Amino acid sequence: MSVAVEKVSVSFSGTKVLKDVSLEIPDGKIWGILGANGSGKSTLIKVLTGIYHPDAGQETRIKIGDSICSDITDSGKAYEMGVRAVHQESPLIEDFTVAECVSAFHGYPKGRAGIDWNAVEEYAHEILSIYDIDVDINCMVRDLSAAQRNMIAIAIAIGREEDLKNVKLLILDESDASIPESEAEFFLDRVKKVAARGIPIIMITHRLKSVMKYCDAVTVLNDGKNIFSRNISEVSEEMIITHMLRQDEDGAERKSDEGGNLQGLWKLLKIKEHYEPGKCIMDVKNLACKNLKDCTFNLCSGEVLGIVGTADSGISEIPWLLAGARSRTGGEITVDGKKFPVRMTSGKALKRGVALLPSDRPKYGGIMECSLRENILMPAERRYWRHGKLAKQAVQMMQAVFDIQPADSYERKFGVMSGGNQQKAIMAKWMSLKPKVFVLDDPTYGVDPNSRKMLFERIKEAAEEGMGIIVFSTEPELLADICTRVIMIREGRVSGELRKKDGVLERETIARWSYL
Amino acid sequence: MTKKNVLDVKKRGVPVLTVILALVFMIFIPQFSSVQNANIIGIGRVPVAIFAMASLIPLAAGEFDISLGYMIGFLMMAGGKMASIGGTALGVVVVILGLSVILGAFNGIITVFFKIPSTISTLATGMIMYGGSLFLNGGRSFTGVTPDLLIWINQIKIVKLNIGIWICILLAVIVYLVLEHSPLGRYIYETGNARSVVELAGVNTKAVRFLSFVFAGILIGFCAVLLISQTRNVYPDTGPAYLLPGLAVTFLSITMHTPGRYNVPGVIWSTVLLGMVFNVISILGAPFWAEAVINGLVLLGVVIIMKQS
Incomplete structure (x- = not known):
């Protein structure tokens, strides 16, 4: 055995x-x-x-x-x-009863007139009692x-x-x-x-x-x-x-300006926004929604703020609330002195300069059936539709800056690209807009070490250019590497803050906050 | 298959088949290759092609509008009513097109803002429209009501082809340009593929889906105007007959040009292919039921071949 x-x-x-x-x-x-x-x-x-x-x-x-x-x-x-x-x-299956679900996976017992429903119930009873599960077998799964x-x-x-x-x-x-x-x-x-x-x-x-x-x-x-x-x-x-904790990777070194940099990209796209470093750009007060009860923090221009917490702490709601994709039940979010209305949409948040790179790539990140071009230019489609040449240049530049491979994938279906390249493209999509606040939810999920390195470089570069960045991650080493400050969410509230000491964040502390 | 392969089955299978069949018919069936026959094919197939383009837009946005067949019936009866009470040609056209916008918007509001799945909402609105078309003349048809001007306009020929065919081509070009080359068109396709991704990009997907129903309604309005101009009589149950053939063309479109996407070039090629085939079987004297059977068989055949390739 x-x-x-x-x-x-x-x-x-x-x-x-x-x-x-x-x-x-x-x-x-x-x-x-x-x-x-x-x-x-x-x-x-x-x-x-x-x-x-x-x-x-x-x-x-x-x-x-x-x-x-x-x-x-x-x-x-x-x-x-x-x-x-x-x-x-x-x-x-949400709309089945517990007994039906059990039989759906083990086969429906048959009687003389079709399914023997008594046997279905007995069977479910038997299975649940073995494991001491006290649930009404006629209860719907969704309940x-x-x-x-x-x-x-x-x-x-x-x-x-x-x-x-x-x-x-x-x-x-x-x-x-x-x-x-x-x-x-x-x-x-x-x-x-x-x-x-x-x-x-x-x-x-x-x-x-x-x-x-x-x-x-x-x-x-x-x-x-x-x-x-x-x-x-x-x-x-x-x-x-x-x-x-991840050991230092020995992947191929990549010069940061090998394929151009963000400044060059923004110049090509004629994006002139300038953010003054150190100025407070986002102020979150008593934010509440579901498990999140009373969350207060702020973000300055040029800062990379890490947010950690266990799955049940309410942390998973924060990226969606900041990016306007969900409406809060309490508290305030202020960007550049302007309050978010209670009923929010992603469109309203984007107009105020907040973009989100979500964690579930296939569901929220990219459209697998559409091309790289369509994915990467989607938020700024109106800018490009009558400028095919600029669209092509923009995509090529983003491919170079973010090292999106292969180089000839302009019309390639997004779904056939590797996870790392997809993530780089989604990052490029948002970075090209130069948002005031960029919220990254688990940006390195399923991304290979070399792509990670590139993504880190771009995040740091964007922060140096004055963008405010918020990173949610289950990887303490990632946060220690790129953040200037890390806060911990516990039971729906901010319950700890870690600032750089001598230019270093203690990854052991961040790890404790993430897992314990 | 390489990109350069002319016989790329997935992209060009149906167009190549259409051209080959056209050549074969021209060689072996003398009656086929006359301008008069082209007009017969065109007049018969134009409403189906416009219907297909109308149903294509909500489908591209991820919605299914079942009411469109009943909408044709209702709009034609409304036009008939207008004409029967002495309305001019312009009045008839304005009533039909105006109502088409209202009905499309109604479908959009019910589906998008009341959050009802489009199959259910448009099934319900379709039944209401059917009831409405029966109500307008007590379940009877309007006979001999179409204004002369409309009949006359419908008989105009440009470069030997009936004006209806040109209107259909013009509509196809407009729908194609909007869907493929404007931001709104991109948003329609993207919303249909992954609504949650598009929402995060700040696109108002509710508006996109709502507009897709309105556009479908407008196209159905043009379809109703063309149909009412083709005959002096208006029957309350004309519309539903276009539902299945129209949808067959829409679904065929995803097997060519940009495979996997509902697309206008695909609609046009499918319309031409089916139009030719039906025309030839009618020349050869096939029974009246053969058209429907062949329509179904072609749809099944093409989709199976595409799946296998």
Whole structure:
């Protein structure tokens, strides 16, 4: 029994994203896997669920229970081998009842006249009682709490008592991310019960507290490598944080002005706005919306402000409120002395000089079906439509300044470009407007190291030109690298501020704020 | 397939097929290649092409307007009513076009501002319009009402081709330029593809979607004017007959020119292709039901071939 991976590497277009990772998880243990975005966690999970395939290697081996292979060829084989995964988005159907959802995944029991609805209910009862989930099976999924949904997703993934013997590995892939801290204990207590039945569990999470309390051991992935694996009794929170911090990258150096700079771009586009450095440009007072209760901070021209906090702190609302995409329920946002009206739109925010680079790239960042040109010029389309030559020049210049590859992708479909190039294009789209305040929500998500470096350079350059920049990120090292000041949000309020000391921000403190 | 390949199936499959078929018909069917026949094809297909362009605009913006067929019927009956009470040609045209703007705006308001899915809202407004077209003359048609001037204008020929064909070409050029070469057109396509992304770029997507319904209404207005000019009689159930053939052309358009997008050149090529095919089968004496069957088969065939390629 037990689960083991040995010397697993995965490469994409010649770049190794997982490097000789080995791991062994004994039966009945909960194994936490931690790491910053892009550290290789998701890749490892996708190898175990048959979605990605490891590079061919003589010593590569994956052992799930009694089955051993060098590659899990597809998700069907992963299921056959006993791998069950529960992802962040629970697979439940909003408009179905709990009982219907359970049967939708395990098959509807049939009676003489179609579906045997009594059996459907009995089946759901049986599954929920095994895991001690106290939920009305006739309740609609949309009325359940996040913790209840995730528990039901686990129950569905594993099944009944007799299915249990077929489960050799349970993977919880950030399935606790949407659960507020108050409910997390309920969820993790049940997870512990599943482990007690002898099933090895891999738990991917950003919550260090949960790892310390519920996991038996922990592995930290950094830059695709397993750099730290210990029993939980041998580690401290500080040790984990230290190992999660990204090491200095040794990627190819890129001269900052290799392809032109922002000033050149703005000159071409005849953007003449000038921002006086050090002047307060954004003032946020008692901002409230959902989990956000009373948030107050300000931003000066030329400043790069980092904002950190755990998922349940209300932090995720702030970028949308600042960019006008959501309306606040309380408080004030003032830009350059002018108050935002309560009913806001992104258009109104843009007019006042606030732009947002959102975190969910496929949903909010770019239009995958449209061309690079359409994506990159969208906010300023009116300026270019009768000036085809200028449009082409502008796109080419943005490609050069932001190193968007390949160079001939003017009419290329956005969806076929790599994540890094997409992010650079979205960054170019907003930077080309020279907004007064640029809000970046997780700007380096799924971005390769070289592109990160370029994005950092441009952020710093934009700040030097007087733009005010606000960065939200789950990566403390990123914030330590580019920010001039970092604030922490806790329970909907600003509860800490860190300023540069001798030109340095303490990344350990930022990390503590992000994860604890 | 390389960019330079003339036979790029995904972009040029239907146009190339259309040209080949035209040549084959010209060689083997003598009646096909006369100006008179071209006018017959044109007069029959122009309303379908305009209908297709009308339905294309909301579809490009991510909305589906089912009411357009009923709108033709209602507008024609309104024009008929105007004429029956002694309205002049200009009066009839003004009533039809004016009402088309109002009905398009009504669809837009119901869908966008009351946040109702467009399939449901336009199904409802379509039924209301159908009821309205029955109401206007107690369920009966208007006979012999169309003003002489409209009939006369409709018979004008420019370079041997009927004026209706030229109006259709002019509308196609305008719609093409607006959709492909103006910011509003870009916003329409972008809104249809990823509304949340476009909203973040400061575009008022509500206005874009609302306008797409208004434009569709205006085009349907032109369609109704052309149809009322083709005959002296106006029937309350004329409109719905254009719904399925028109939509077939709209959906065919996404298989060519800019594959994956509803586009005007695609509408024109599809109209010409189907018009030729129907014309030839009618010359060859096919039964009356063959046109509908062939329409469906062509749509299925082309889409399957495009999927496979």
